Amino acid sequence: MIKLTYAEENYLKAIYELTEAGKKSTSTNDISAWMKIKPASVSDMLRKLGEKTVIDYRKYYGVHMTEEGKKLALRIIRKHRLWEVFLVEKLKFSWDEVAEVADELEHVQSPTLIQRLDEYLGFPKFDPHGDPIPDEFGDVRSRPRIALNEIELNGSGQIVAVKDSSAAFLRYLDKVGAYIGARIKVLEKVEFDGSIEILVDNKKTIFMSKDVAGNILVMQ
Amino acid sequence: MIKLTYAEENYLKAIYELTEAGKKSTSTNDISAWMKIKPASVSDMLRKLGEKTVIDYRKYYGVHMTEEGKKLALRIIRKHRLWEVFLVEKLKFSWDEVAEVADELEHVQSPTLIQRLDEYLGFPKFDPHGDPIPDEFGDVRSRPRIALNEIELNGSGQIVAVKDSSAAFLRYLDKVGAYIGARIKVLEKVEFDGSIEILVDNKKTIFMSKDVAGNILVMQ
DNA sequence: ATTATTTTTTAGTGTTGGCTAAAATCCTAT
DNA sequence: ATAGGATTTTAGCCAACACTAAAAAATAAT
Ligand SMILES: [Mn+2]
Ligand SMILES: [Mn+2]
Ligand SMILES: [Mn+2]
Ligand SMILES: [Mn+2]
Numbered sequence: 321m322i323k324l325t326y327a328e329e330n331y332l333k334a335i336y337e338l339t340e341a342g343k344k345s346t347s348t349n350d351i352s353a354w355m356k357i358k359p360a361s362v363s364d365m366l367r368k369l370g371e372k373t374v375i376d377y378r379k380y381y382g383v384h385m386t387e388e389g390k391k392l393a394l395r396i397i398r399k400h401r402l403w404e405v406f407l408v409e410k411l412k413f414s415w416d417e418v419a420e421v422a423d424e425l426e427h428v429q430s431p432t433l434i435q436r437l438d439e440y441l442g443f444p445k446f447d448p449h450g451d452p453i454p455d456e457f458g459d460v461r462s463r464p465r466i467a468l469n470e471i472e473l474n475g476s477g478q479i480v481a482v483k484d485s486s487a488a489f490l491r492y493l494d495k496v497g498a499y500i501g502a503r504i505k506v507l508e509k510v511e512f513d514g515s516i517e518i519l520v521d522n523k524k525t526i527f528m529s530k531d532v533a534g535n536i537l538v539m540q
Numbered sequence: 541m542i543k544l545t546y547a548e549e550n551y552l553k554a555i556y557e558l559t560e561a562g563k564k565s566t567s568t569n570d571i572s573a574w575m576k577i578k579p580a581s582v583s584d585m586l587r588k589l590g591e592k593t594v595i596d597y598r599k600y601y602g603v604h605m606t607e608e609g610k611k612l613a614l615r616i617i618r619k620h621r622l623w624e625v626f627l628v629e630k631l632k633f634s635w636d637e638v639a640e641v642a643d644e645l646e647h648v649q650s651p652t653l654i655q656r657l658d659e660y661l662g663f664p665k666f667d668p669h670g671d672p673i674p675d676e677f678g679d680v681r682s683r684p685r686i687a688l689n690e691i692e693l694n695g696s697g698q699i700v701a702v703k704d705s706s707a708a709f710l711r712y713l714d715k716v717g718a719y720i721g722a723r724i725k726v727l728e729k730v731e732f733d734g735s736i737e738i739l740v741d742n743k744k745t746i747f748m749s750k751d752v753a754g755n756i757l758v759m760q
Numbered sequence: 761a762t763t764a765t766t767t768t769t770t771a772g773t774g775t776t777g778g779c780t781a782a783a784a785t786c787c788t789a790t
Numbered sequence: 791a792t793a794g795g796a797t798t799t800t801a802g803c804c805a806a807c808a809c810t811a812a813a814a815a816a817t818a819a820t
Contacts, residue, residue: 327807348768361808363769368806380815382767411656421650428644436631547777568798581778583799588776600785649820 322372322388324425329396330355331365332374333426336385336393345382371454394458401447401454402428406437406449416490417447428483449490450500450537452479466540468504469514476505477538484535496526498536541590542608545685546647549616550575551585552594553646556605556755561614565602589753614678620646621674622668625754628668629661635668669710670713670720670757686760687725688735696725704755714745718756 322330334355338346338475346367352359370377374389385393391419403425403457407413435456438444438467445461454460479502484488493499497520508517514530544552554575556677558566562581568586590597596608604645626634633641644724653751655676664680666672674680685700699722713719717740727745729738734750 325806349766357807358809359768360770360810364807367769407653411653411660413656416654420651421648424648424650425645428629428641430639430641430644431625432633433631433641436633440631545776570797577777578779579798580780580800585777587799 322374322392324372324374324392324442327363328372329392330367330423331362331369332389333391333396333400335369335383336390336397339385340384347382351383373397374526384426393401393452394460396426397419398454398456399428399457401451402434402437402441402444405441405444407426409441409444414490414493414494416487418448419487421435421484429535446500448500449485450479456463463539465537467534468506468518468536468538469516469530471506471538471540473506473509475540476503477504477540479536480539481537482535483537489532489535491524492532493537497524498526542612544594544714545610548585548589548592548594549612549647550643551582551589552609552613553555553616553620555589555595555603556588556610556617559603559605565604567602567639582616611678614674616646617676617734618676618678619648619654620660621671622654623629623671624669625661626657629664633716634710636714638668638708639705639707643730645759666701670699683690685757687754688726688738688756688758689736689750691726691758691760693726693729696723697760699756700759701757702755703757705745709752709755712752713756716748717744718746718748724758 331351334351335346338350338354348359348362351357351366353363364377366377366383369375369389369408370383374386374392376386400422401421404418404527407418407421408415438456452460452462463480465481466477468479471477479498479500481500482493502520503522505519505522506516507519510516514533515528516533517525517527518532519525528533541656544550544679551571551613554571555566558570558574563642567578568582571586572582575582575606586595586597586603589609590603593606594612596604602716620642623642624638627634628637629639634731658676664673664752672680672682675682683700686697687703689698700721701720702713723742724741725739726736730736735748736750736754740743
């Protein structure tokens with residue numbers, strides 16, 4: 321049975337998130353930038369994670385996750401997202417406050433704890449940012465979703481997730497009135513800069529930049 | 541503001557618990573035995589904690605807590621006990637399963653988290669083992685309590701806490717039917733070995749050794 | 761096909777927190 | 791008062807994980 325330290329768990333989760341976000345290989349510099357740890361330190365850790373067979377590491381050529389690594393990463397992500405649900409649903413945290421705390425809670429070692437927590441929360445399928453919660457076997461049921469800026473004019477759908485979970489972005493969404501679950505319709509698409517106007521819940525119109533729209537995920 | 545590492549927090553909590561349990565000074569060997577860490581390592585850590593002014597450390601003469609140290613220790617203990625309540629009340633852990641998990645959760649750094657948890661739990665005053673939960677200012681309202689083996693013959697009272705929180709002891713109490721809140725009366729005291737017979741809730745009689753009775757705390 | 765630039769790794773250092781073995785100090789019994 | 795034993799500290803070592811500076815490899819530009 322592979323045992324990971326606190327730091328190793330953080331690396332593995334980061335690598336998983338970077339590789340899932342499109343490309344299947346991730347570079348040392350990507351990980352360094354994402355985790356805000358110097359490339360030299362990353363190199364060293366990649367060697368160690370390679371030895372533990374949770375990643376596939378070829379010097380100078382980035383890393384891939386192994387099957388074992390994916391399973392472990394999904395276990396950490398499961399814990400992270402369940403704790404996020406707990407913080408929002410039970411402790412009344414707002415969705416921009418939970419990431420930091422969940423980044424600590426995700427490392428608590430107790431299979432019973434996480435199983436009971438899941439049960440207590442009613443087996444939620446998505447976290448407060450709309451990200452799917454893997455089940456205890458690491459299976460993820462991900463919904464097909466598309467960035468809001470790619471919806472055609474007059475197209476409609478429902479906001480189901482955000483790409484960027486930074487507090488700044490989430491607070492901005494709160495301010496303009498965009499939220500997970502909102503039904504939206506694209507009223508206008510500005511050619512010039514890609515900004516768009518949307519109708520939320522048939523009530524309110526919101527104008528947003530292409531950058532903001534690109535970080536909102538919609539299910540049609 | 542004094543910042544403590546995970547390990548330092550564990551030491552400080554251990555020292556607090558040992559000093560509160562009677563004597564005001566605690567030896568290196570006591571801490572070593574309690575924490576299962578070699579005396580040499582303890583010495584080293586005591587020097588560091590002394591430099592951080594959370595303990596009063598005179599080489600070869602044990603340690604005392606400083607006021608600052610007591611405040612920090614109580615903050616950790618508060619977190620530990622609140623998490624224990626959460627695990628038992630909300631996640632249906634039994635009282636012998638919570639210590640290990642709470643020993644990890646107590647280190648999560650988030651004042652907001654612990655304040656919201658307290659609120660969510662309804663501001664509990666005691667943990668599942670009957671130990672008082674310090675308030676956010678570190679104030680502890682401790683009830684006067686006495687070991688069960690020191691109650692006189694025919695004396696009565698209510699079980700309010702246990703001294704020993706080991707899983708083995710707690711499961712034994714479950715088995716014989718002793719629990720926090722139970723009303724008891726001492727029916728017999730055996731001179732020879734100090735063992736006693738008690739009546740629980742005017743229903744059931746339990747026979748127990750002096751050792752067991754000594755680890756049960758009663759309020760009269 | 762070289763050279764220049766970027767990326768990545770290696771080498772060496774520091775901090776934290778554990779260990780064993782040896783030295784220092786304290787305490788107790790004579 | 792001192793010797794013996796127990797306790798505690800110091801010295802030296804190691805693993806984990808971060809860093810900077812320098813070397814090596816890969817990639818881009820000429
Ligand atoms: Mn984390
Ligand atoms: Mn999330
Ligand atoms: Mn702990
Ligand atoms: Mn307790």
